[in-house]
Amino acid sequence: MPVKNILCVGAGYVGGPTMAVLADQCPDIQVKVVDLMDSKIKAWNSDNLPVFEPGLLEVVQRARGRNLFFEVITPEAIAQADMIFISVNTPTKEYGEGAGMASDLQYWESSTRTILAHARPGTIIVEKSTVPVKTAEAISRILNYNNQAKRFPVLSNPEFLAEGTAIRDLENPDRLLIGHELNPEGESAAKTLVDIYARWVPRDKLLVTNVWSSELSKLSANAFLAQRVSSINAMSAICEKTDADVGEISRAIGMDNRIGSRFLEAGVGFGGSCFRKDILNMVYICRSLGLDEVAHYWQQVVELNDYQTHRFFRQMVSTMFNTVAAKKIAMFGFAFKPDTNDTRDTPALKVALKLLEEKAHLVITDPKALGHAQQDMEGFPGVSFEPDPYQAAHNAHAIALMTHWKEYRELDWEKIYHSMLKPATVFDGRNWLNHKALFEIGFNVVPIGKKALLHY
Numbered sequence: 181m182p183v184k185n186i187l188c189v190g191a192g193y194v195g196g197p198t199m200a201v202l203a204d205q206c207p208d209i210q211v212k213v214v215d216l217m218d219s220k221i222k223a224w225n226s227d228n229l230p231v232f233e234p235g236l237l238e239v240v241q242r243a244r245g246r247n248l249f250f251e252v253i254t255p256e257a258i259a260q261a262d263m264i265f266i267s268v269n270t271p272t273k274e275y276g277e278g279a280g281m282a283s284d285l286q287y288w289e290s291s292t293r294t295i296l297a298h299a300r301p302g303t304i305i306v307e308k309s310t311v312p313v314k315t316a317e318a319i320s321r322i323l324n325y326n327n328q329a330k331r332f333p334v335l336s337n338p339e340f341l342a343e344g345t346a347i348r349d350l351e352n353p354d355r356l357l358i359g360h361e362l363n364p365e366g367e368s369a370a371k372t373l374v375d376i377y378a379r380w381v382p383r384d385k386l387l388v389t390n391v392w393s394s395e396l397s398k399l400s401a402n403a404f405l406a407q408r409v410s411s412i413n414a415m416s417a418i419c420e421k422t423d424a425d426v427g428e429i430s431r432a433i434g435m436d437n438r439i440g441s442r443f444l445e446a447g448v449g450f451g452g453s454c455f456r457k458d459i460l461n462m463v464y465i466c467r468s469l470g471l472d473e474v475a476h477y478w479q480q481v482v483e484l485n486d487y488q489t490h491r492f493f494r495q496m497v498s499t500m501f502n503t504v505a506a507k508k509i510a511m512f513g514f515a516f517k518p519d520t521n522d523t524r525d526t527p528a529l530k531v532a533l534k535l536l537e538e539k540a541h542l543v544i545t546d547p548k549a550l551g552h553a554q555q556d557m558e559g560f561p562g563v564s565f566e567p568d569p570y571q572a573a574h575n576a577h578a579i580a581l582m583t584h585w586k587e588y589r590e591l592d593w594e595k596i597y598h599s600m601l602k603p604a605t606v607f608d609g610r611n612w613l614n615h616k617a618l619f620e621i622g623f624n625v626v627p628i629g630k631k632a633l634l635h636y
């Protein structure tokens with residue numbers, strides 16, 4: 181049966197952009213994105229979208245009101261759908277068994293039960309959220325428990341988009357993964373989803389697997405990417421002790437085709453809503469399976485990341501004569517990466533909290549994430565927020581660059597230098613600025629994995 185109505189439960193960073201692109205590419209399919217949060221739905225229906233992504237507004241504007249609709253979840257919307265994507269949040273569990281490690285599946289399970297109550301038999305359920313391996317089997321058990329009359333095929337279709345490049349990733353993905361249950365209904369459901377994606381994605385990029393491989397591939401991909409970042413960050417620590425340059429190391433090893441050049445940028449540590457969460461979840465799964473050595477291996481990726489962020493903070497304090505108390509420090513960037521307003525698990529928050537503990541005065545600036553930064557820092561004294569980076573740096577002792585926004589390269593650094601207290605130091609947590617030029621202006625420059633340029 182051709183799919184005419186698609187529903188997506190969860191209007192977040194994944195649900196919104198994913199469905200906007202699907203609606204844009206398939207104008208004959210009605211796509212509804214639903215959420216529990218009225219305020220989020222209102223924002224999706226305005227031009228002030230809850231998610232900042234380059235190109236997203238244009239895609240939404242093309243399809244919204246035509247075949248793309250954002251609504252608060254209702255039984256009718258569920259009953260209408262031929263295919264339902266579940267794209268709710270699956271954060272790290274903060275309570276009970278597995279706290280701090282396992283995925284919290286409460287939102288996922290409650291959305292599954294709502295679907296069960298209202299969906300028509302035969303509706304294809306697509307697991308889009310990142311979930312522990314074997315979750316589709318659990319969805320299927322809930323949906324198909326003791327109810328032969330109302331059966332639902334369940335697919336796993338994990339999302340690989342990265343924030344900041346979501347639209348490009350969705351329009352032109354490296355691959356799409358569709359995992360199905362090993363029965364005729366599962367195969368037929370997978371074919372239906374493949375046919376939808378094949379309208380804009382070449383068929384050789386549509387990988388059909390069993391449902392468990394699909395779920396585990398998603399966790400693996402994030403673990404491998406994060407592992408590369410931790411590996412290069414580990415090298416950066418060695419570089420700082422040996423006068424080697426981590427940028428030169430990245431270039432040298434990245435030119436080996438077997439290694440490849442991407443995800444080799446040393447920095448203050450990876451952030452974002454998923455790397456830490458997905459690795460910790462995998463560690464938890466490994467421990468549950470009795471694979472302690474494997475768990476330990478992946479756990480190190482996260483521990484190295486925490487070490488890297490802490491190392492950056494310690495370097496700041498030691499360079500500033502071992503005290504930052506009462507010193508004004510401007511934090512340039514709070515988003516976990518550029519081109520997003522997302523601050524989930526951002527290293528900037530960790531560094532900010534440590535600096536506040538040391539009684540520094542912080543001024544945070546960010547082109548898109550200042551609203552989220554304010555929420556994250558609510559209740560902490562000694563911090564203020566400033567959209568203008570020039571104002572943020574005025575009378576500051578130091579600048580900590582946490583997010584490599586393009587605009588920071590284009591600033592008048594001479595002007596910034598003259599407005600700051602001396603010695604003025606730039607801690608470049610992303611190796612993003614022209615260090616030589618800054619040094620010549622008069623700044624002390626402390627990068628990651630490279631020799632610091634100090635005037636004393």
Ligand code: NAD
Pocket residue numbers: 189190191192193194195214215216217220253267268269270287288290291308309310311339340341342343453454
């Ligand atoms: P998000 O928090 O931005 O969005 C999730 C939305 O689901 C929220 O708006 C929430 O209100 C809604 N929701 C929760 N329970 C609901 C329910 N019962 N009914 C209706 N709505 C409900 O999360 P996200 O970043 O979009 O991530 C969603 C999933 O996708 C996660 O599993 C995540 O691991 C995965 N993922 C995220 C990214 C990313 O870049 N953010 C990329 C790939 C995969």
Ligand code: UGA
Pocket residue numbers: 310339340341342343344402405409442443444445446447448449450451452453454455516517
């Ligand atoms: C990541 C993956 O890249 C996506 O494929 C995946 O879908 C997504 O997680 C998810 O599951 O949520 P995302 O977190 O949005 O995407 O962004 P990345 O580009 O992967 O960057 C993650 C973090 O690593 C950022 O803080 C970034 O600054 C850091 N990073 C990345 C480095 O420090 N160095 C690098 O070389 C690359």
